[in-house]
Amino acid sequence: MSPPGRPKGESLSAQREGSPVSAGNWLDEVAFDERGLVPVIAQDAVTSRVLMVAWANREALAETLAGGRAVYWSRSRDRLWRKGEESGHVQEVREIRLDCDGDVVLYMVEQHGGVACHTGRASCFFRRLADGRWQATDPVLEDPELVYRK
Amino acid sequence: MSPPGRPKGESLSAQREGSPVSAGNWLDEVAFDERGLVPVIAQDAVTSRVLMVAWANREALAETLAGGRAVYWSRSRDRLWRKGEESGHVQEVREIRLDCDGDVVLYMVEQHGGVACHTGRASCFFRRLADGRWQATDPVLEDPELVYRK
Numbered sequence: 150m151s152p153p154g155r156p157k158g159e160s161l162s163a164q165r166e167g168s169p170v171s172a173g174n175w176l177d178e179v180a181f182d183e184r185g186l187v188p189v190i191a192q193d194a195v196t197s198r199v200l201m202v203a204w205a206n207r208e209a210l211a212e213t214l215a216g217g218r219a220v221y222w223s224r225s226r227d228r229l230w231r232k233g234e235e236s237g238h239v240q241e242v243r244e245i246r247l248d249c250d251g252d253v254v255l256y257m258v259e260q261h262g263g264v265a266c267h268t269g270r271a272s273c274f275f276r277r278l279a280d281g282r283w284q285a286t287d288p289v290l291e292d293p294e295l296v297y298r299k
Numbered sequence: 300m301s302p303p304g305r306p307k308g309e310s311l312s313a314q315r316e317g318s319p320v321s322a323g324n325w326l327d328e329v330a331f332d333e334r335g336l337v338p339v340i341a342q343d344a345v346t347s348r349v350l351m352v353a354w355a356n357r358e359a360l361a362e363t364l365a366g367g368r369a370v371y372w373s374r375s376r377d378r379l380w381r382k383g384e385e386s387g388h389v390q391e392v393r394e395i396r397l398d399c400d401g402d403v404v405l406y407m408v409e410q411h412g413g414v415a416c417h418t419g420r421a422s423c424f425f426r427r428l429a430d431g432r433w434q435a436t437d438p439v440l441e442d443p444e445l446v447y448r449k
Contacts, residue, residue, distance in 0.1 A: 175432050190340060190349060197347035199340060202403045214428065247433050248423040249416055253352045255424045266399055273398040274405045278364065282325050283397050 176207050180252040186222055187254055191232075191265065193272075194243045194257040200265035201273040203230070205254060213242055219256050236296045238262045262291070269293040326357050330402040336372055337404055341382075341415065343422075344393045344407040350415035351423040353380070355404060363392055369406050386446045388412045412441070419443040 181187050185207065191200045203221040205213070209229055212220045219240035223230035233239030240258035247254055266273040268289065275287035331337050335357065341350045353371040355363070359379055362370040369390035373380035383389030390408035397404055416423040418439065425437035 175428055178433055188338065188352070190352070192349055199342055199349065199405055202338070202340070202398065245428040246424040247426045247428070248352065249418055249420075249425070250423075253424075255349055268399055270399075273400075274396040274403075275399070276397045278325055278395040278397070283328055 176210060178251055179207075179210065179247065179254065180250060181207070182252075186224075187252060189219075189221060189254045189256055191219060191240060191256045191258050191260075193260055193265075195259060196271075198272050199274055200240075200258070200260060200271070203232075210245075210254065213256070214245065217242055219258055233261060236262075236264070236267070238264050238296075240265070264290050264296070267293055267296075269296060326360060328401055329357075329360065329397065329404065330400060331357070332402075336374075337402060339369075339371060339404045339406055341369060341390060341406045341408050341410075343415075344409055346421075348422050349424055350390075350408070350410060350421070353382075360395075360404065363406065364395065367392055369408055383411060386412075386414075386417070388414050388446075390415070414440050414446070417443055417446075419446060 179187055186204045187206075187210075188202055189205045190202050192198070193200050204224060205220070206222045209220040209222045212229070212231075219232045219242050221230045221232060222228075239261040240256065241261070242256050242258050244257035245254065246257070260271075263271055265271060266275065268275070269291040270287045270289055272287060275285050276283040277286045278284075329337055336354045337356075337360075338352055339355045340352050342348070343350050354374060355370070356372045359370040359372045362379070369382040369392050371380045371382060372378075389411040390406065391411070392406050392408050394407035395404065396407070410421075413421055415421060416425065418425070419441040420437045420439055422437060425435050426433040427436045428434075
């Protein structure tokens, strides 16, 4: 039995998810894999470089939207990974995008410190194929030993 | 028994892979998954937009390097996918990059026709999260029905 005024077809659970009602819906459109994860590309909103690729679960995506900072799921540590929690290299998320199949997410970010990679480089994609081998083309901006000792 | 002059430790199969011998080595540094696949991000070398994410196996990467056009592995069709073979939306690959873990590849491409997505849009990441829902922000540049009937 529905209370008066409830729009037909709108479930109680949807109403309970808070305001706006659509808060949970965007997550339902993400095609998480069998582990409940989706790959996330972080792209620098300023330089346009692709910085890194990591994973997110529902909670990571929800917290990213709510807090405005990039949150991922660390498979090695099996817990939420708030990017920059150790290194200080926080990512402010300007935009969240989803691809046509719904199975890849894109964060457009402002990268604190200009370093996204654990090697101390701007981008994790610092190796370029040239003359038949992978050549590191980007400088190390910060000593990773110092970054993770902070 | 080795013929005279063959360097110690160099296998026949390595020699057979053609010249330069290092041709196969860059592929050995790619961390393919248990299916022999690696995710590949295609980024537009002109607009810097992230266009799409697909998969590649060793053969797809080797052919991409050799031919200069983006080749992927289609999981649904279980065969090499020469991007643009049906749509005409070929990708000229200007650069191939590898991330720090070796498990994601990046193609920097020039996108023929300015359309990478099968929906007829420039990028597969045409949906942006706004007001709690995914909103299509990019125009359809080509009717996909026409593209795939060519």
